[in-house]
Amino acid sequence: MSTVNSQAQNNSPVVIELAGVKKRFGRQMVLRGVDLVVHEGRTLVIVGASGTGKSVIIKHMLGLINPSRGTVKVFGRDLQRLNRRELNEVRSSFGVLFQNAALFDSMNVYDNVALPLRERTRQSKEEIHGKVMGKLELMGLEKSVDKFPAQLSGGMRKRVGLARALVLDPKVVFFDEPTTGLDVHKSNELYRLFYRTQQQLGYTAVIVSHDVPKIFKLADEVALLADGQVQGCMPPEDFQMSEQPMIRAFVEETMGHLYLSDEEEADFYA
Amino acid sequence: MRAFFEKIGYETLRFLESYGRLGIFLVRTLKSLFTSAFKLRPVLRQIHFIGVRSTFVILFTGLFTGMVLGLQGYYTLNKFGSEGFLGSAVALGLIRELGPVLTALMVIGRAGSAICAEIGIMRNSEQIDALECMAIDPYRYLISPKLLAGIFCLPLLTAIFDVIGILGGYLVGFGLFRINTGSYFQGMYLNVDWADIKMGLVKSLVFGLLLVWIAACKGFYLHLERTGGFGAEGVSRTTTDAVVLSSVSVLVWDYLISALMI
Amino acid sequence: MRKFNLEIMVGLFVVVGFFCFVWLSVRLGDINLFGSPTYQLTASFGSVSGLKNGSVVEIAGVKVGKVEKIRFDTVKYEAVVTLAIDSDVILREDSIASVRTAGIIGERYINVSPGGSDDELHDGDRIIETESAINIEELISKYVFESK
Numbered sequence: 262m263s264t265v266n267s268q269a270q271n272n273s274p275v276v277i278e279l280a281g282v283k284k285r286f287g288r289q290m291v292l293r294g295v296d297l298v299v300h301e302g303r304t305l306v307i308v309g310a311s312g313t314g315k316s317v318i319i320k321h322m323l324g325l326i327n328p329s330r331g332t333v334k335v336f337g338r339d340l341q342r343l344n345r346r347e348l349n350e351v352r353s354s355f356g357v358l359f360q361n362a363a364l365f366d367s368m369n370v371y372d373n374v375a376l377p378l379r380e381r382t383r384q385s386k387e388e389i390h391g392k393v394m395g396k397l398e399l400m401g402l403e404k405s406v407d408k409f410p411a412q413l414s415g416g417m418r419k420r421v422g423l424a425r426a427l428v429l430d431p432k433v434v435f436f437d438e439p440t441t442g443l444d445v446h447k448s449n450e451l452y453r454l455f456y457r458t459q460q461q462l463g464y465t466a467v468i469v470s471h472d473v474p475k476i477f478k479l480a481d482e483v484a485l486l487a488d489g490q491v492q493g494c495m496p497p498e499d500f501q502m503s504e505q506p507m508i509r510a511f512v513e514e515t516m517g518h519l520y521l522s523d524e525e526e527a528d529f530y531a
Numbered sequence: 532m533r534a535f536f537e538k539i540g541y542e543t544l545r546f547l548e549s550y551g552r553l554g555i556f557l558v559r560t561l562k563s564l565f566t567s568a569f570k571l572r573p574v575l576r577q578i579h580f581i582g583v584r585s586t587f588v589i590l591f592t593g594l595f596t597g598m599v600l601g602l603q604g605y606y607t608l609n610k611f612g613s614e615g616f617l618g619s620a621v622a623l624g625l626i627r628e629l630g631p632v633l634t635a636l637m638v639i640g641r642a643g644s645a646i647c648a649e650i651g652i653m654r655n656s657e658q659i660d661a662l663e664c665m666a667i668d669p670y671r672y673l674i675s676p677k678l679l680a681g682i683f684c685l686p687l688l689t690a691i692f693d694v695i696g697i698l699g700g701y702l703v704g705f706g707l708f709r710i711n712t713g714s715y716f717q718g719m720y721l722n723v724d725w726a727d728i729k730m731g732l733v734k735s736l737v738f739g740l741l742l743v744w745i746a747a748c749k750g751f752y753l754h755l756e757r758t759g760g761f762g763a764e765g766v767s768r769t770t771t772d773a774v775v776l777s778s779v780s781v782l783v784w785d786y787l788i789s790a791l792m793i
Numbered sequence: 794m795r796k797f798n799l800e801i802m803v804g805l806f807v808v809v810g811f812f813c814f815v816w817l818s819v820r821l822g823d824i825n826l827f828g829s830p831t832y833q834l835t836a837s838f839g840s841v842s843g844l845k846n847g848s849v850v851e852i853a854g855v856k857v858g859k860v861e862k863i864r865f866d867t868v869k870y871e872a873v874v875t876l877a878i879d880s881d882v883i884l885r886e887d888s889i890a891s892v893r894t895a896g897i898i899g900e901r902y903i904n905v906s907p908g909g910s911d912d913e914l915h916d917g918d919r920i921i922e923t924e925s926a927i928n929i930e931e932l933i934s935k936y937v938f939e940s941k
Binding site for chain 2: 320323325345348349350352353355357359360361363364365366376377380381429
């Protein structure tokens with residue numbers, strides 16, 4: 262899959278473009294000039310040690326944070342220049358899976374997933390019900406519709422979050438540390454769901470993760486964030502072989518060995 | 532020396548920033564009230580939370596406030612031989628001052644802290660970011676129902692407090708001191724004017740706005756508070772802050788309104 | 794069931810709250826909800842000590858109106874009191890308005906003794922004959938001597 266997409270890299274249009282983004286919080290410079298491009302239909306994975314500002318990049322793309330310097334363009338529109346209504350227009354083609362799923366505690370699973378449809382569209386109850394149940398079935402959650410977030414396990418919360426992120430059939434889906442706090446089994450399940458839904462819906466994905474090397478299997482491109490800058494954005498095969506000293510150091514530190522064995526890979530997509 | 536000026540400058544900026552935030556927060560909330568369709572059900576739910584669930588506390592505190600006013604009032608008035616004014620004294624004290632203020636303080640303790648903590652936790656767990664990313668205006672969706680409910684509930688709670696307090700004063704006056712029922716109520720009818728009721732009403736409306744505003748704003752901007760920051764401790768500290776600030780503001784505004792309207 | 798409860802409770806709360814508020818405003822605040830119309834008369838007194846806005850105007854011990862405004866006449870050094878009288882009470886030109894006290898040191902009110910003239914008083918007219926407030930000490934000593 263990766264190779265096919267790599268070849269398509271040059272002709273697939275740009276969805277998100279960060280140019281010279283700098284961000285300062287108080288006296289702390291978090292981003293020191295980030296340049297990053299996300300192409301349509303592809304999966305970009307941003308890796309890096311924790312605390313380097315990976316989530317901050319996602320928040321810039323979502324328009325939750327404005328850069329101190331530089332521009333963030335989504336579908337060619339500069340987010341900083343948009344008013345609230347225009348920003349909401351852009352956001353309505355986004356889906357986000359937050360770090361801890363960010364489900365609304367006061368609502369059950371069904372209402373959580375239905376909320377975007379109820380608030381953003383004028384669909385009838387039946388239409389909403391159909392769509393919500395469709396997404397919940399996709400996630401294997403059809404039996405938990407009446408439960409509240411507090412009653413769910415971490416993995417289930419993430420799946421509800423994914424269902425909610427996908428319910429408006431977004432063009433771009435953001436994943437902020439999707440597998441943090443999940444065991445191997447649960448995170449594999451989430452990756453499978455991600456893989457399946459992306460095949461089905463064809464969305465562009467931006468994933469922030471440090472689940473290396475597993476995440477490389479899903480990536481079309483991998484970007485390393487270190488020292489407040491993107492140290493290189495390339496297909497995972499190139500990334501693992503890169504001679505760039507920072508990438509080299511990161512790969513050696515997190516992976517030790519370079520590739521999954523063939524059995525592991527077969528097991529992964531099973 | 533440089534550090535000294537830097538400190539002063541820093542503190543000034545922090546101060547301006549936090550009050551500016553309060554102002555911007557209110558403006559955005561009010562704007563969302565007037566620019567988007569209004570849904571009744573969330574407001575009802577907030578009225579239930581802020582109003583209905585405070586009623587019991589209000590009944591209780593109102594009764595005892597009235598009773599203690601009756602007791603102390605009788606003791607004082609008795610010295611001047613004017614026990615006949617007990618009704619007026621209790622009613623005026625409650626309607627002009629104690630009703631609005633104590634009701635506001637009780638609601639701050641019960642609902643204000645909860646509002647701040649709830650919104651703070653939502654900020655903490657990225658639920659507010661999630662709302663924004665779904666293109667749902669958090670001011671309209673989260674804040675404005677609470678603000679409306681606060682402004683609506685406080686006058687009603689205050690009225691309940693006043694009435695039950697007047698009854699409490701009567702219970703003590705009649706039960707302990709055998710004062711004349713007629714003189715208690717007639718004196719009250721005569722001496723309480725619409726101006727007094729109006730003052731109580733204005734106060735309770737302002738307090739309702741004030742307490743939801745401060746509590747919600749503190750929670751909403753939890754991540755920007757100096758004492759806040761993320762985590763359970765941040766929520767608890769910010770909630771304490773919100774309760775203290777709104778209680779103090781209620782008392783300050785109580786004085787200002789009294790001074791303006793007297 | 795939960796929805797049902799929510800609405801019932803909110804409804805109950807609103808009704809009770811409004812009832813309390815209306816009771817306060819109507820009974821205590823003297824708000825004329827049902828708009829019983831009044832007309833205004835003025836009367837000048839040498840002293841209205843203790844009289845306040847909202848004090849009662851009585852005829853034969855029955856409330857027929859209230860004091861609307863008390864003003865000081867800088868020329869005659871008199872107190873000019875504006876009375877709001879219920880429209881269905883017609884006063885004659887020779888009525889006498891006097892400032893009285895309820896009880897020993899009770900509330901001041903205005904008592905009107907109806908006259909017998911044929912001419913009626915209309916909105917804006919003036920009651921010419923008045924009696925000023927009676928000295929309190931006098932009244933107390935009188936009361937003490939009479940009752941003991």
